[in-house]
Amino acid sequence: MLVLKLIYNNMTNSDLIKKIQSEFIKEVPEVRTWMEVEISQIIKEWEKERIQKYKWIVIKTAWKSALEKTITVRKKVWAFAVEKIFAIHSPTVASIEVIRKFKVRRKHIGYIRTAIWKEGKLKEIKKDTKKSEKK
Numbered sequence: 590m591l592v593l594k595l596i597y598n599n600m601t602n603s604d605l606i607k608k609i610q611s612e613f614i615k616e617v618p619e620v621r622t623w624m625e626v627e628i629s630q631i632i633k634e635w636e637k638e639r640i641q642k643y644k645w646i647v648i649k650t651a652w653k654s655a656l657e658k659t660i661t662v663r664k665k666v667w668a669f670a671v672e673k674i675f676a677i678h679s680p681t682v683a684s685i686e687v688i689r690k691f692k693v694r695r696k697h698i699g700y701i702r703t704a705i706w707k708e709g710k711l712k713e714i715k716k717d718t719k720k721s722e723k724k
Contacts, residue, residue, distance in 0.1 A: 610656040615678050620660055622647055623691040628662070628675055629683040640683055645673070646691075690714040 600608070620626060628643045645662030652658035658677045663670060675682055691711045693700075 606654075610654065613678060614655055615682075617677055617685050618687050620647055620650060620677070620685060620687065621690075622650060623693055625688045625691070626660075626662065627686045627688055629685075630675075631681050631683050643673070644688070648672070 624647050626645060626647055628645065629640050630643065632639055632641050643662070643664075645664045647660050648663045649661035650658070651661075656678050659674055660677060661672060661674050663672045665671075677685065690713070692714050693711065
């Protein structure tokens with residue numbers, strides 16, 4: 590305890606917390622609501638480890654600090670809807686990749702849950718490749 594007081598004597602509590610948390614923060618792309626993402630999760634089974642990939646639509650993002658950032662994802666499987674919450678900076682999350690983005694009228698979670706069932710309401714935001722090639 591004395592060592593911490595000597596090293597971090599001039600720092601406030603919030604600065605100290607940010608410095609300690611910065612060691613655990615990973616480089617991840619910016620993830621927002623209405624993005625389709627592929628999440629690679631490390632699953633440990635007995636002594637073996639494997640990577641499981643999930644392809645979901647983000648319906649909610651939440652965080653208090655950078656290290657506590659979580660995303661709620663949703664997918665339709667057969668006749669059921671499945672939701673899962675991932676902590677982005679968790680050691681079990683290997684990588685996050687944004688596949689595509691959608692444009693909708695609202696970001697309210699109730700609207701999102703019904704709109705995923707009605708796939709006609711999802712409009713994909715496409716990148717303009719022709720404009721970038723001309724320049």
